[in-house]
Amino acid sequence: MKLRQLFALLLLPVLAFAGDKIVLKAARLLDGRGGAPLAPVMVLVDGDRIADVGASLKVPDGARVIDLGGATLLPGLIDLHTHLCGHYGTHWEDELIKTTPAYSALWGARNARVTLEAGFTTVRDMGTAWPYVDVELRNAINAGAVPGPRMFVAGSYVSSTGGAGDAQQFSEYVLVPSVDNLADSPEEVVKQVRKNFKHGADFIKLLATGAVLSKGQSPGAQQFSDGEIQAAVTEAHRWGRQVAVHAHGIGGIKTSIRAGVRTIDHGSYLDDEAIDMLKATNRKTFYVPTLYTSKVIEREGRKNGIPESEIQRSRAISGIKDLGFKRALAAGIPIGVGSDSAVIPHGENAQELLCRAELGEPPMAAIVSATSLNAEIMGWGDRVGAVEAGKFADLIAVAGDPLQDVAELTRVRWVMKGGAVVKSELGKK
Numbered sequence: 044m045k046l047r048q049l050f051a052l053l054l055l056p057v058l059a060f061a062g063d064k065i066v067l068k069a070a071r072l073l074d075g076r077g078g079a080p081l082a083p084v085m086v087l088v089d090g091d092r093i094a095d096v097g098a099s100l101k102v103p104d105g106a107r108v109i110d111l112g113g114a115t116l117l118p119g120l121i122d123l124h125t126h127l128c129g130h131y132g133t134h135w136e137d138e139l140i141k142t143t144p145a146y147s148a149l150w151g152a153r154n155a156r157v158t159l160e161a162g163f164t165t166v167r168d169m170g171t172a173w174p175y176v177d178v179e180l181r182n183a184i185n186a187g188a189v190p191g192p193r194m195f196v197a198g199s200y201v202s203s204t205g206g207a208g209d210a211q212q213f214s215e216y217v218l219v220p221s222v223d224n225l226a227d228s229p230e231e232v233v234k235q236v237r238k239n240f241k242h243g244a245d246f247i248k249l250l251a252t253g254a255v256l257s258k259g260q261s262p263g264a265q266q267f268s269d270g271e272i273q274a275a276v277t278e279a280h281r282w283g284r285q286v287a288v289h290a291h292g293i294g295g296i297k298t299s300i301r302a303g304v305r306t307i308d309h310g311s312y313l314d315d316e317a318i319d320m321l322k323a324t325n326r327k328t329f330y331v332p333t334l335y336t337s338k339v340i341e342r343e344g345r346k347n348g349i350p351e352s353e354i355q356r357s358r359a360i361s362g363i364k365d366l367g368f369k370r371a372l373a374a375g376i377p378i379g380v381g382s383d384s385a386v387i388p389h390g391e392n393a394q395e396l397l398c399r400a401e402l403g404e405p406p407m408a409a410i411v412s413a414t415s416l417n418a419e420i421m422g423w424g425d426r427v428g429a430v431e432a433g434k435f436a437d438l439i440a441v442a443g444d445p446l447q448d449v450a451e452l453t454r455v456r457w458v459m460k461g462g463a464v465v466k467s468e469l470g471k472k
Contacts, residue, residue, distance in 0.1 A: 063106070064087065064103050064106035065087075065107050065109060065436075066088070066103075066109070068084070068108065068109070069086075069114045069115065070083055070112065070114060071084060071444065075411065075414035075429040077411045084098060085099060085100040089462075090436075091436055092434065092435060093435070111440050114440040114441060114442055114457065115440060116438055117430070117438070118427070118429050118434075118438065119163065119164025119165060120163045120164065120392070120393065120413045120452065121417035121418060122163045122166045122167070122417075123167045123308075123380060123421070124167065124169050125163075125166045125167070125382065126169055126383070126385045127158060127194070127389070128154070129171065129386075130147070130150045131347070131384070131385045131389055132348070133347075134347070134348045134349060135257075136257075137348065138172040139172055139222065144173040147173045148176050151171075151176060152191070154389040155189060157389045158191065158392065159458060162452065162455030163392050165421075165428075167196075168181070168194050168195065169287065170200045171199070172222075174223075175199060181195075181245075190465060193427065195421055197246060197287070199235075200249075201232065202250045203225065203250070203266045205259050207252070207253055207259065208254075226271065230274075232249075232271045232274045232278070240284065246286065246287060247287070248288075248289065249267065249299075249304075251265060251267050251288040252266055252290045252292040252296075253291065256340075256349065257353070261356070262292060263292035263311075264294075265294040265295040265298065267295075272288070272295075272298050272304075273302045285305035285306075285422070286303075286305060287304065287331075289308050290307050290309060290310060291311040293314055293317060296312065296313060296317050297320060300320045300328050305327075305328060305329065306329050307321075307330050307331065308331045308381060309332065309333055309364065311364035311367055312363060312367060314367075318374045326419075329377060329420050331378070332367065333395070334399065335382060335394045335395045337357055337358075337360070339388070341354070341357065341358060365402055372402065372403055378399075378416075379412060379417055379420050380416075382394070393452040393455075396413065396449050409449055413452075414429060415428040416428075435461055436461060438458075440455070456470075
């Protein structure tokens with residue numbers, strides 16, 4: 044996409060702004076909590092909030108009626124693992140030596156709009172190559188400067204020296220001076236946590252193990268010590284905040300659960316003991332797999348400049364993480380939804396749900412995970428994740444019935460965020 048096209052996309056207005064009252068009508072509603080479909084349905088939107096939901100509502104005087112016909116209404120989807128400021132096709136190490144924070148910010152604005160129009164009205168953003176660009180993107184969206192989902196942001200990765208998020212993965216003589224995210228003791232971890240919160244982060248992302256798309260130790264290896272992981276959680280909790288850990292290997296997974304992190308992201312080597320540990324936390328710690336990344340890396344990794352060694356890492360771990368997901372599914376534990384975009388193309392976030400369906404997850408379970416469960420995990424269950432009075436009017440519509448074909452969620456045709464319609468393509472093929 045040329046820069047001129049990028050600017051044109053960012054300047055497009057939303058289709059309708061939040062006004063006084065809007066009544067939505069549709070063939071059916073899936074409420075995001077797993078309840079039986081309501082068919083037909085009417086939803087009263089008052090300003091940026093849902094005011095009422097029912098099979099038959101009185102239309103208030105002066106309200107605008109939007110009839111979505113045979114469509115299915117759902118809550119806006121939530122993705123717990125995005126990197127909106129990452130440019131798909133640019134390896135994160137190349138970002139640090141060949142681009143600028145402005146590059147990440149501009150593409151982040153583009154990616155935010157694409158993600159919103161794909162039906163994801165809320166995201167938890169897991170950090171950027173250039174620190175705190177996600178903080179500024181969140182602030183710009185909240186101020187109405189650019190369209191995008193509600194963002195809950197990490198600010199900057201916290202990594203050990205030589206770890207998965209070490210920005211100095213170059214020659215000793217190449218310096219990336221603006222990136223200072225390394226910690227090699229509990230005291231240094233605490234300092235990084237405090238620095239992230241000082242600069243506007245909502246939560247902490249800690250890289251507890253090796254990674255697929257970086258050099259250094261294998262994805263299965265634990266990179267922070269038990270004490271360092273505990274220090275991050277203790278300090279974040281002091282601020283009333285959460286810690287999400289990047290953890291593939293089982294040692295890092297179990298240490299992180301014991302420490303009290305909020306989410307285990309990726310969780311590739313998840314075993315039965317770790318599942319029992321998650322159950323014992325009584326919904327204080329959750330598993331958030333990222334399954335679709337393996338398909339994308341295998342299909343497009345070389346074209347996107349991913350080193351062959353990292354493609355091999357992805358290939359080796361792909362079946363392992365599928366087995367971990369199947370174990371979790373069989374055990375009946377709650378499973379959050381994360382896509383890891385920009386490892387995958389922005390806007391293809393719902394492809395993650397198709398991967399889960401292939402491994403046996405029923406459509407209703409996937410929908411609940413991507414809505415009310417993800418909202419609970421973020422601590423935002425009071426504002427998003429379900430279609431009910433008092434919550435933000437973040438709604439999407441698909442032409443068909445996603446309970447019959449969950450792939451409908453990859454074809455979102457209509458999107459409302461905070462009472463404003465930002466996409467309206469029902470009836471288009």
